[in-house]
Amino acid sequence: VYSGAQLSGNCTPSKSVAYYGSHGTSDGVLGYDGGVKLAQNFATANSCMWATPPKVTSGNHMCTNVTGCATGYPVEFCSFNGDHTPDPRDPNMPTSWQYQLVWDLFSKL
Numbered sequence: 519v520y521s522g523a524q525l526s527g528n529c530t531p532s533k534s535v536a537y538y539g540s541h542g543t544s545d546g547v548l549g550y551d552g553g554v555k556l557a558q559n560f561a562t563a564n565s566c567m568w569a570t571p572p573k574v575t576s577g578n579h580m581c582t583n584v585t586g587c588a589t590g591y592p593v594e595f596c597s598f599n600g601d602h603t604p605d606p607r608d609p610n611m612p613t614s615w616q617y618q619l620v621w622d623l624f625s626k627l
Contacts, residue, residue, distance in 0.1 A: 520604035523552025531563035540596040579617035
């Protein structure tokens with residue numbers, strides 16, 4: 519989920535599913551905390567030991583692999599400096615770091 523959040527109702531997954539989410543700390547469309555909450559909902563469904571991931575404050579992105587998840591159902595959340603975008607880039611980088619991370623996560627399943 520790239521810069522996503524719960525738009526209405528409640529998101530209470532009843533089955534485990536591998537989850538990757540990223541969110542910009544200055545997202546003006548869907549607030550950052552909503553992205554964190556969505557990741558938390560999937561972490562709960564995946565039996566992970568949830569702890570709020572660190573929020574990047576300067577420089578590059580910061581990713582957190584939530585621990586203790588059920589085998590085959592990882593949860594990863596990445597915080598980046600920026601607004602609402604599916605294509606975040608670290609300073610002075612021509613391409614996004616995100617696509618390789620997603621590939622790495624899901625290719626292990």
